[in-house]
Amino acid sequence: xxxATYNVNSIKSRLGLLIQWLEKRGGDIDVLCLQxxxxxxxxxxxxxxxxxxxxxxxxxxxxxNGVAICSKTRPQWVIKNFGVAELDGQKRLIAANINGIVLxxxxxxxxxxxxxxxxxxxxxxxxxxxxxxxxxxxxxPTLLAGDFNVALNDLDVYDPVALEDTIGTMKEEREALKxxxxxxxxxSFRHLHPEQRGFSWWAYTGGAVWKDQGxxxxxxxxxxxxxxxLKSVEIDQWPRRRRxxxxxxxxxxxxxxxI
DNA sequence: ATGGCCAATTTTATTGGA
Numbered sequence: 001x002x003x004a005t006y007n008v009n010s011i012k013s014r015l016g017l018l019i020q021w022l023e024k025r026g027g028d029i030d031v032l033c034l035q036x037x038x039x040x041x042x043x044x045x046x047x048x049x050x051x052x053x054x055x056x057x058x059x060x061x062x063x064x065n066g067v068a069i070c071s072k073t074r075p076q077w078v079i080k081n082f083g084v085a086e087l088d089g090q091k092r093l094i095a096a097n098i099n100g101i102v103l104x105x106x107x108x109x110x111x112x113x114x115x116x117x118x119x120x121x122x123x124x125x126x127x128x129x130x131x132x133x134x135x136x137x138x139x140x141p142t143l144l145a146g147d148f149n150v151a152l153n154d155l156d157v158y159d160p161v162a163l164e165d166t167i168g169t170m171k172e173e174r175e176a177l178k179x180x181x182x183x184x185x186x187x188s189f190r191h192l193h194p195e196q197r198g199f200s201w202w203a204y205t206g207g208a209v210w211k212d213q214g215x216x217x218x219x220x221x222x223x224x225x226x227x228x229x230l231k232s233v234e235i236d237q238w239p240r241r242r243r244x245x246x247x248x249x250x251x252x253x254x255x256x257x258x259i
Numbered sequence: 260a261t262g263g264c265c266a267a268t269t270t271t272a273t274t275g276g277a
Contacts, residue, residue: 009276010266036276038267063267064275110276118275149277167277203277204264215277246265249277 001259002028005105005145005218006239007035007201007250011066014248015045021239021252022052029254030072031098033105033145036248037066044068061091067105067146069096076100082132087125093132097140101226101259106146111167119167122149126176133183144185144221147201147250150177152187155197156216168215185221188255189233198235201250209240220255229258 008014011034022029032054037044041060049056054070059080069075075096081088092107106129111122136142150173154160163169181187189198199214208214222230233255240251 013266036266112275112277201277206264207261208264210260217277241260243260249265 001030001099002254002256003031003033003103003143003145003220004029004252004254005033005035005147005220006252007107007147007218007248009036009038009248009250011037011039011045011068012043013246015048017239017242017245017247019048019052021236024238025236027053031103032068032070033103034068034070035066035105035107035147037061037068038063039066057094057096059091059094065091065107067091067094067107069094069098069103069105071096071098071103073099082128084128084132087128092125093129095136099259100140102136102140102142104142104144104146106144106148108147108149110149111173113167114165114170114172123172123176126180130180130183133180138184141225142185142223143226143255144180145219145253145255147218148177149217150174151215151217152177152190152219155195156199158197158199158213158215163215168217181221184223186224186227188220188222188227188230189216189235189253191227192230192233200235200253202240204249209237218250218253220253222255222257226257231256231258 056070060066109122112118200218202209202214
């Protein structure tokens with residue numbers, strides 16, 4: 001079973017490229033976790049995914065945020081949002097039970113800059129994520145996939161000196177994500193590739209992707225039972241390295257499990 | 260692959276992204 005996570009930066013703008021990519025891969029993606037849809041539930045292009053054999057469950061929002069899980073088998077149940085009034089105005093979390101595996105598609109807040117209201121919101125969001133996870137049943141194997149907007153370590157940024165203390169690399173953010181990992185989640189890419197640089201995001205500006213000036217901020221985190229059957233983790237740069245149609249600034253991360 | 264962001268809305272500017 002292959003799981004992919006992809007921050008599409010608008011599903012409307014990315015639909016053509018996304019379908020092209022799924023077809024180019026020969027239909028090997030079983031579950032697709034999407035972020036930054038920027039559309040309401042009603043405006044999500046369900047039909048396009050149905051044609052490719054996917055059932056999509058969506059927590060959407062106009063203009064900002066929005067997450068979805070698209071899978072070839074229907075989920076047994078779905079949860080949308082934290083159930084925390086302060087945070088649920090922004091659609092950044094969806095969970096689905098697919099074949100007895102609990103899958104999350106999450107989109108962590110960007111955070112703007114240290115000390116800003118958005119930065120504090122980001123830290124509160126991570127607290128809420130941990131609170132939510134701690135209340136879920138631990139009986140089922142769990143996958144946490146999405147855009148976490150944090151580069152965990154210096155190996156996860158192209159220039160740790162230039163990017164020191166900038167958004168995505170600050171110690172508060174890294175600690176927030178590391179606390180999630182300490183709940184029993186493993187960074188699948190780093191687990192299989194301890195020394196490899198592999199970015200999932202490059203700025204639109206300055207031809208960053210051609211210079212490989214990026215960051216690894218998109219992750220597939222898995223609970224211990226799933227690590228045992230983790231076969232491979234791949235960052236597929238193909239969608240990001242298109243000139244036309246215009247790509248997202250992120251690229252998909254794909255993990256394969258022997259399930 | 261080779262100059263220079265992209266997307267949505269508030270639309271001919273502004274806001275958010277990272």
